[in-house]
Amino acid sequence: MLVTAGPVCMSAGAIAEALGLPSLTLSYHLKELSYAGLIEGHSQGRRVVYSANYSNMHALVDFLPEKLLCDSTGVEA
Known part of the structure; x- marks a missing residue:
């Protein structure tokens, strides 16, 4: 929801x-x-508002395939 906002x-x-x-x-x-x-x-007055941190989300999306996708021998793809 925050990403699309x-x-x-x-x-x-x-x-x-x-x-x-x-x-x-x-x-x-x-x-x-x-x-x-x-x-x-x-903080906006008495309430807290939230937004997506796009740079950290992009870093996570880049990290996942590099570090977690391995073939059946355990060698990184």
Whole structure:
């Protein structure tokens, strides 16, 4: 959802409503994604808004095939 939102930040409440998730469940996942560097949270007054961290997402997408895809002998592809 944050990836397709582009540079627009979304509040946790808006994300929870759009996904139909309880706030506590979403808060846990947002915290983990933020800790991993895949999203960023910014304070706007009393609320926190989130946006995707595209450079870290691109790095992850580049990392996965290089490091995790191996043939049956265990040799990297």
